[in-house]
Amino acid sequence: MKGRRVESGLWLAAVLSLCAYGFAQNRLYGLPGAHAQPELLISLPRFAQVLMAGGDRYLAANLAGFRVLVADTERMDAADYAVQARLQSDIAWFNPVHEDNFYIAAAILPWNGQVDAAQYVLRKASEARTFDWYPLFHYGFLHYHFRRDPATGAKLLLSGVPRATDVQDQWALQNLAAVWIEKGYQTGTAAGMVEAIAEDSPPGNFRRYLQVRAARLRDLQHLQDAVTQYRERYGKGVERLDDLVTAGLLAAIPQDPLGYGFGLDSSGWPILGSSPAVSK
Amino acid sequence: MLEFMSSGIRSGLRGKSFQAVLVLGVLMIAIAYLSGFFSPRQPQTVALDVGFSGVRFSLILMNLFWVQDLVAREIDRRVILFSLAYPVSRTAFLTGRFLAMLVLSLLATVLLGFLLLLAVLLAGSGYQQEFAVDLGLPFWATVAGLALDAAVVGAFSICVASLSTVSVLPLALGASFAVAGKALGATLDYFARGADGDQQLLGIYQPVIELIRWVVPDLSRLDWREWAMYGLPPGCETIFWSAIMAWSYIALLLVCASLLFARREFS
Numbered sequence: 001m002k003g004r005r006v007e008s009g010l011w012l013a014a015v016l017s018l019c020a021y022g023f024a025q026n027r028l029y030g031l032p033g034a035h036a037q038p039e040l041l042i043s044l045p046r047f048a049q050v051l052m053a054g055g056d057r058y059l060a061a062n063l064a065g066f067r068v069l070v071a072d073t074e075r076m077d078a079a080d081y082a083v084q085a086r087l088q089s090d091i092a093w094f095n096p097v098h099e100d101n102f103y104i105a106a107a108i109l110p111w112n113g114q115v116d117a118a119q120y121v122l123r124k125a126s127e128a129r130t131f132d133w134y135p136l137f138h139y140g141f142l143h144y145h146f147r148r149d150p151a152t153g154a155k156l157l158l159s160g161v162p163r164a165t166d167v168q169d170q171w172a173l174q175n176l177a178a179v180w181i182e183k184g185y186q187t188g189t190a191a192g193m194v195e196a197i198a199e200d201s202p203p204g205n206f207r208r209y210l211q212v213r214a215a216r217l218r219d220l221q222h223l224q225d226a227v228t229q230y231r232e233r234y235g236k237g238v239e240r241l242d243d244l245v246t247a248g249l250l251a252a253i254p255q256d257p258l259g260y261g262f263g264l265d266s267s268g269w270p271i272l273g274s275s276p277a278v279s280k
Numbered sequence: 281m282l283e284f285m286s287s288g289i290r291s292g293l294r295g296k297s298f299q300a301v302l303v304l305g306v307l308m309i310a311i312a313y314l315s316g317f318f319s320p321r322q323p324q325t326v327a328l329d330v331g332f333s334g335v336r337f338s339l340i341l342m343n344l345f346w347v348q349d350l351v352a353r354e355i356d357r358r359v360i361l362f363s364l365a366y367p368v369s370r371t372a373f374l375t376g377r378f379l380a381m382l383v384l385s386l387l388a389t390v391l392l393g394f395l396l397l398l399a400v401l402l403a404g405s406g407y408q409q410e411f412a413v414d415l416g417l418p419f420w421a422t423v424a425g426l427a428l429d430a431a432v433v434g435a436f437s438i439c440v441a442s443l444s445t446v447s448v449l450p451l452a453l454g455a456s457f458a459v460a461g462k463a464l465g466a467t468l469d470y471f472a473r474g475a476d477g478d479q480q481l482l483g484i485y486q487p488v489i490e491l492i493r494w495v496v497p498d499l500s501r502l503d504w505r506e507w508a509m510y511g512l513p514p515g516c517e518t519i520f521w522s523a524i525m526a527w528s529y530i531a532l533l534l535v536c537a538s539l540l541f542a543r544r545e546f547s
Contacts, residue, residue: 047467055462058505059333062315062326069318094466095329097510099322099411131495132411204320 042112046090061094065101078113080175085109092121096128104139107197107210110146118142126156128269136160140177140195145190150180186226191217212257219254223262223270226250237268284363284376285383288350292384297345299375302388308334309395324404324413325509329533331396335341335389336426342388343434346381347441354384356447371538374438376403378534381434389427393420409491411510418507421519429502433458435533442541457496467498497529 033277044058053060064087071084088109091101102125109118119142120121125135136156136158142152154177164170179189196212223241226249230238233247241262258264260273288321292298292364312331316323345370352375397415404413413419444450467489474480501522505513514522 047463048468050466051459053333054337055459055464055466056333056336056503057463057500057501058329058503062333066318069320097512099325099507100319103321113293115371128508137334156525274528 044273046093047089050094055133057094061091061098061101064091064094065098068104069100076112081109081112081114085114088121091116092124092139098125098244099129099132101125102129102135102138107263108140110142115142115146118146131163133160133169134161137164141190141193144185145193148185150184152182153229154178187221189219191221216258219256220262220270220272222250222254227268227270238264239262239268241270282376283366284368284373285379287381288346288377288380289315292346292350292380295345295349297349298342298384300392301342301345304341304546305334305338305388305392306395308338308398309392312396313399313403315430316400316460322409322411323407323498324400324409325405325411328400328509329505331399332422332426332466332508335392336429336503338392339385339388339427339430340455340458343385343430344383344437345364346384347377347434347437347454348451350377351438352441352444352447352450352475355441355444359447362521370541371438374442374537374541378435378438378530381438382431385427385430385434389423395424396423401523414508414511418513422504422508423483425504425519427503428523429462430472430499431457432461432499432502432530432533435530435535435537437541439533439537443544444536458499461496462467463500463514464489464496464498465503466491467519468493468498506508 049064050057051062054062068084068087068091071080076084088105089102091098092105093120095101102121105118105121109115109121119139122135122142126139129135136159138161140153140156142153143149143156147153157173157177157180161170161173164173175194183189194210194214194217198207198214223244226244227238229249230244230247238244240263241253245252253262258274263271263273264269310329312327312334316327316332319326354363358375364370397419400413400415433454436457437450440453441450471482471486471489475486501518504514504519507514
């Protein structure tokens with residue numbers, strides 16, 4: 001009799017637990033989740049990542065790499081990019097030779113405010129991938145475009161020349177380094193390089209992302225060219241970008257595919273907008 | 281000793297746990313193949329990288345289960361009394377069991393190696409990556425290094441089994457040893473590079489790590505995958521001394537296990 005009561009109690013407890021679980025799951029499903037991308041929510045300390053990979057640092061690098069690769073760059077915000085930067089720095093520490101890691105870091109991180117992390121990843125890749133000139137090319141471009149330091153960029157390009165096995169590649173690197181040194185920073189050169197990197201990428205979201213970045217730079221170049229013409233014509237700078245349309249130098253202000261728009265710095269020179277609220 | 285070895289090979293192949301881990305190993309190779317799809321520029325390299333990690337994981341688990349089946353469980357069930365009733369030394373029993381584990385491990389290594397080879401070839405069939413992986417000597421040398429790594433873990437597990445009264449202890453401690461030995465390289469590297477400038481961490485842990493590295497071998501030294509993946513060979517000297525380190529540590533563990541086992545009393 002007592003045993004039957006206990007068994008009935010256990011069944012009752014099981015049914016109640018199941019109901020509570022189902023109800024909780026149902027309620028949770030309707031509630032908003034965490035703000036950050038789930039795949040980039042957490043960046044564990046490096047040793048924790050190595051231990052979770054059974055002490056295997058290569059596996060730790062790959063596991064972190066998969067998290068970076070499945071992140072949807074079109075829906076990420078600054079906090080997500082900060083986590084991605086930490087993850088990619090960790091991967092560079094676990095396995096600095098990892099090709100995807102330096103490539104993605106170069107293509108995404110500096111464009112989203114993570115220039116230091118990108119520099120770290122590219123430096124580690126340049127040191128470790130002694131057979132490959134690509135990391136030095138991206139490392140040089142980072143100095144050229146984001147640090148506005150063409151001289152250091154050119155020096156890095158030239159240090160990649162002995163690694164290039166193709167003579168055409170060697171000439172291209174030397175030629176580019178010469179252009180950087182002679183002409184300094186130019187938006188059109190930067191746009192051309194991002195277009196070339198996009199062209200070299202496998203088809204898909206990643207290539208489209210780079211093409212958008214290149215198109216933005218190309219639009220910025222057109223704005224800057226128009227401002228130069230405006231100055232030559234009127235002997236003064238523009239106060240608003242719309243002045244270029246009024247003067248007939250542009251049919252319309254380019255539409256920024258990222259929605260951030262373009263703005264003017266304090267000297268009246270066109271710059272990329274860094275937030276959707278940039279005034280024209 | 282050869283009797284113990286051949287009986288060990290037979291029962292090792294029959295063991296359910298071995299068969300389960302073999303299935304797990306095959307699954308891991310499949311995961312390695314799929315992981316190649318995550319890589320935009322180096323699918324074969326990523327498949328190979330994940331596959332090497334899977335092979336190591338599987339080989340270590342297999343060796344640990346074999347030690348548990350062939351040594352620890354025999355002690356636990358008192359079956360060992362029949363084995364020790366023969367006029368042979370206890371050292372012969374342990375050495376025979378270790379050799380059985382080694383032969384089984386080599387068979388599993390060759391099998392998983394070929395499966396991984398196939399997975400990598402299939403992973404890269406749709407895309408020509410700029411830096412090709414080397415699936416010749418560097419590949420097999422890496423697989424051999426992983427097998428040696430697993431053999432060290434197996435020897436450690438035998439040493440634990442020789443004095444343990446709980447059959448699951450060799451498995452648990454062996455797995456911990458495998459993780460610690462493999463992570464030691466990353467830890468040493470971290471401290472060698474100044475621990476990100478954390479002087480307090482360096483002050484507290486560096487002396488401990490310096491001591492531990494003499495007790496626990498750096499198993500990451502037996503991982504030569506960069507040779508196959510990126511064409512960066514570890515150097516003959518590194519391979520030679522890594523192998524010497526591993527084999528001498530195995531010998532040391534087996535001698536310790538024999539000494540401990542010889543003094544053990546079975547009631």
